[in-house]
Amino acid sequence: MVNNVPVFLGEVGEARGDRSAWSQTAEFVSLILDSGWAWAAAAVGAGWIASDDQRRMRRLFPAALAGCVVLLVATTAYESLKAWFGGDVMLSSVRVYWLIASMILGPPLGAVGAVIRQPGLAGTCAALVVPLGAA
Structure with missing residues (x-):
């Protein structure tokens, strides 16, 4: 908007x-x-929220799924708002490209969100993914 x-x-x-x-x-x-970091932050944040289980392997799948779903919904909402406000609607091939990119990048970014909850070096590195991507 x-x-x-x-x-x-x-x-x-x-x-x-x-x-x-x-x-x-x-x-x-x-x-x-x-920018790309804001979209990545949405997927990482969704993974972080979805990973409330204490067992690491049990929390990775819901987090990965959440990352994918958030990016798919965000991409669809972005395109819908663009069309609703009368802007240039992306060509369908470009829209499909971003939906495929959401399905490919969403799960690993969501999993990064789950790993943030892990103590130690892995959690610290995961917490730095979005800030380093923004930089």
Whole structure:
């Protein structure tokens, strides 16, 4: 929704200096949220939330599934909002590409979220995946 603030304000095509602070702030937030680390953080966070069981092997599968589902839902919601607000709808091949990428990258990222709960070096390394990816 942040991507469409300039559209709501009627400031599309204007120079940056002529746009309002709201429009410029929305553009900045959009750049942050549209980056890969934010999507990865969603999958890792879902895995972390889904992994409340104390047994390591029992918590990896739900966490991996949660990571995959979150990315699939987020991708579908992003495309739906884009179409609803009248933006350029991605070609179906590009949409399919991101859905496949969600199915491939979601499970390992969700599993990383589960490993965060593990004490020691493994948990520390897992907790650093998103910040290092953002950097």
